[in-house]
Amino acid sequence: MEPGTKSEAKRDEQGSGAAGSGSGKVYHERQRLQFCLLHALNNLMQEKEYFTRAELDEIAGKLVLEDPNKSQWTPLSFIFKPHHNVVTGNYDVNVLIASLEARKKKVIWHDHRKGASSIDLDAEALVGLMINVPVRRLRGLWTGRHWVAIRSIDGVWFNLDSDFSEPKQFKDKENVIVFLDSILSQGGELLIVLQDD
Numbered sequence: 001m002e003p004g005t006k007s008e009a010k011r012d013e014q015g016s017g018a019a020g021s022g023s024g025k026v027y028h029e030r031q032r033l034q035f036c037l038l039h040a041l042n043n044l045m046q047e048k049e050y051f052t053r054a055e056l057d058e059i060a061g062k063l064v065l066e067d068p069n070k071s072q073w074t075p076l077s078f079i080f081k082p083h084h085n086v087v088t089g090n091y092d093v094n095v096l097i098a099s100l101e102a103r104k105k106k107v108i109w110h111d112h113r114k115g116a117s118s119i120d121l122d123a124e125a126l127v128g129l130m131i132n133v134p135v136r137r138l139r140g141l142w143t144g145r146h147w148v149a150i151r152s153i154d155g156v157w158f159n160l161d162s163d164f165s166e167p168k169q170f171k172d173k174e175n176v177i178v179f180l181d182s183i184l185s186q187g188g189e190l191l192i193v194l195q196d197d
Contacts, residue, residue: 026153031162036147037091039162041099044128044149044193051099056091058100064103096130096147096191106196109189116180121173121194127151131180134187150176 010043027046029039041051062131097107105127111120120126128151135146156169159179184190 011076025133026158026160028164028167028169029162030159030165036162037096040130040147040160041096043160043162043167044130045152046104046153048153050103056095059102060091060095063094065097093132093191094187100193101196102197106194108192108194110137110192112190113185116184116190117175118181119177121152121157121176123194125194125197127195129180130193131183131193132189132191133183150180 027043027048029042029048031039038051038053039058041056044049045051086120100107106125107130110116119129128149129149131150132145133148146163150164151158151160157173157176159170161166161168170179180190
């Protein structure tokens, strides 16, 4: 199966695990509710509980306090808050950026007009990539967006999508570029995560 395709097999909702990557283990959290951002961040950083739900909730809460549009909130805004859903998770890009910046990472929104080939996948400061893709679930009755981490581990690139039963290894960097261009052409967004020295 190609790294970008969804498995039709029933997904195990069990949290996290690891898969072999030749010279070591690849950490991979599985999808639970709508916590794809939490899973993607931990997959990106290759560490269980590098980020926790409590930490992301706290970051989302701080962003709410700073929200200049609070006067436009409705009663439903207390559940479907601007930066996350308090029941299911579903954090937004502001939580992603704030959480990574708090850990001395720099997040750059990739200009999709340039294409993925403009990204230096060999950059020393590159931690990995976060993509946000449109998804359809329940036979198309529900549409939303899904966070996915892509990164190189010991020189091998992986798609660490939490919807997958295990990480999917890319054949080579050219295959990564083709995959990313496909995501961008389908309305996906791409963020580059760098170590911020």
